[in-house]
Amino acid sequence: MLGRIRGTLAEKTPPFVLVDVMGVGYEIQLPMTSLYQLPDVGNEVIIFTHFVVREDAQLLFGFATKKERALFREVIKANGVGPKLALTILSGMSAQQFVQAVHDGDITSLVKLPGVGKKTAERLVVEMKDRLGNLDISASVTLDGNVNVDEQTTSIDTTESAKSEAISALVALGYSQVQATKMVKDVFQDSLSSEELIRASLRNIA
Structure with a gap:
């Protein structure tokens, strides 16, 4: 079983990431709470994984900490x-x-x-x-070694790209296209990246 992957973050398309390990790219799906903690593309990451094998697919899920994976x-x-x-x-x-x-x-x-x-x-x-x-669920260091996730900065996407990426991520998480579009529209600001829009959208329904 694949329990941990360490490599270079090659792509980040919420809720999926691609991690390059010596030329092999592992596509991993993460909960948004873990994805927020990722460093910028091009940096090294360590992701704790859970491997699922089905008749029609092999799926790899990733988490920021062992505790999140345990949950x-x-x-x-x-x-x-x-x-x-x-x-x-x-x-x-x-x-x-x-x-x-x-x-x-x-x-x-x-x-x-x-x-x-x-x-x-x-x-x-x-x-x-x-x-x-x-089950001990407490704050832990993040995937890039930082502790405070909310203070992590992200690069600013173009307006339309940020909106479309945020909507696509919410749809991948199970929301309908209509719901996802409305959720993003309700929190949209020009200065927000796609990850920040996703986070704000999810927080807005809590």
């Missing part, structure tokens, strides 16, 4: 929750927020995420409350 692995154990939905959940809220929502039985916050209906939210709370009790 992902617990989430996909829940009945009816696959890797894609788990990634969407961890894109819409941080690991700490998810653990708190489960602990508090906060169904309202969970059903705001695409693909999470009331029954799924209730099942997550019931099935995961005990399992998450011993």
Whole structure:
């Protein structure tokens, strides 16, 4: 199993990245909370991975820390929750927020995420409350060695490119084209990069 990848960040197209390891490019899908922590393209990254093999595909999911990966692995154990939905959940809220929502039985916050209906939210709370009790989810260093994610700067995309990339990323996370377009429109500012637009859009629905 592929547990960790270290290489050069070759491409970053939320929610996917391409990491070059000695000439081999690994396409990895990350939750947005981990993707925010990436350095600029061209820099070295270390990503903790979870490899999924299906009949029709081989998928590689990545995380900023081992703790985030551990949480992902617990989430996909829940009945009816696959890797894609788990990634969407961890894109819409941080690991700490998810653990708190489960602990508090906060169904309202969970059903705001695409693909999470009331029954799924209730099942997550019931099935995961005990399992998450011993899971230590706390702030850790980021993929590029920094601690404070919010202070990380990103390059400014052109206006239309930033908007389209943000919308495409939200659609990939499970939102409809109409929903994604509206979410980006509600928070759009010329100065925001695509990653900042995605982050603002997700925060706006929380």
